[in-house]
Amino acid sequence: MNTKVITKALRRNISTIAKIWEKILCYNLVLLITPCYFIFEMSVVRPTIVTYYNIGTLKHTLHIICSTFCFVNVVGNMIYSIATDTTAKPTMQSDSYCEICKIKRPANAWHCKTCNVCILKRDHHCFFFSRCIGLRNQRYYVLYLGYVLISMIYSLYYNYYYVLTKFGDDNMVLSAFRVINPFLRYLIPEPLGIGDLYMFFLFLNTGLVIWSGGLFYFHMMNVLRGLSAHEFRKDLSVDRGMMKTNFVSVFGVKWYWAIILPFVESPLPEDVDIKCQ
Ligand SMILES: [Zn+2]
Ligand SMILES: [Zn+2]
Known part of the structure; x- marks a missing residue:
């Protein structure tokens, strides 16, 4: 067998493994990590906060409605991003x-x-969704990022007060330093405890705020300027007209519903034009 054939077969195998790995990550994100995060926040963090800070029924109900609304939009937009054929x-x-x-x-x-x-209208290939983002699913993708950002800020607020319940104020600052700087662990004889793990998750939560915020900002700016991620990277200065026109061309003519309900149909302008002809 010559080297070319072996290299070709090797490349094919690597690409198959990469695709399988991508799918595993994608389905874990959809079916496991996001619901587990929500269940943890609702069944562990929420009751602790409600009892510890003595939150009244009205405020408590409002929190349940807001967090469920965010969860439905994160999961809904995620599923539609993956399931929509573009x-x-x-x-x-x-x-x-x-x-x-x-x-x-x-x-x-x-x-x-x-x-x-x-x-x-290919924007980019999303590794986490194992799918390309293009004309018909860009709406869901951008809204997914937006709702992840809102949910992460919201849960950071919740989680901060939750972690406070686990620490005295001084210990919390010390734990934060220990998590940021591993060398401090050698100077402090006290072993790492469950509190430090909570602190680590708080940092992770903060990281997710920054990550989703950066991505949402990048993609939303591209939407408003009418650019795809590819055009942005190539630094193509294309004049794509008014911000509102660009916004509607992604979120559809019923954008005011689309931004709050992922399952609402919001036809794209070109589909409306075809129907009218
Ligand atoms: Zn092709
Ligand atoms: Zn693709």
Whole structure:
């Protein structure tokens, strides 16, 4: 067997393993991590806070409604991002041809090497969702990031007061330093306890606020400027018109419902135009 054939087979195997790993991560995120996070917040953190800080029924009910609303939007937008088909269908009314798919595709479609199909108005391939983000699922993706950001800020507020219940004020500061700086652990003879683990999760929570905030800002700015992530990276200064037009072209004509309810249909302007013709 020559080296070229072996390299090709090796590459194919690595790509298959990468795809399987991507799917495992994706389904864990959807089916495991997000619901577990919500269950932990609702069944462990919430009752402790309500009892410890003596929160009244009205405020408590409001918190339950707000956190459930955030959870429904995070999971709903995540599922719709994954389930919405945004692949390009062959068309005769275009000069754009994909050499890999061997089809004539709409002018605004690009090929994704990972998905191995052409994607309508391809933005980028999302590793966590194991799916390309394009014309039909960008709305859900951006809203997913937005609601993750809101949920992380909200849970950070909750978790901070929860961790406070586990510490005296002095210990909390010391624990924070010990988690940030591992060398301090050697100077302090006291072994790490469950409190330090809570402190670690608080830092993780803060990290998720920064991560989701950065991503949401990046993608929302691209939406408003009418750019795809690819165009932004290539520094293509394309004038795509008014912010509102760009916003509606992603979130649809019923954007005011789309931003609060993931399962509401919000047709894209081009779909409305086709129906009207
Ligand atoms: Zn293609
Ligand atoms: Zn892809």
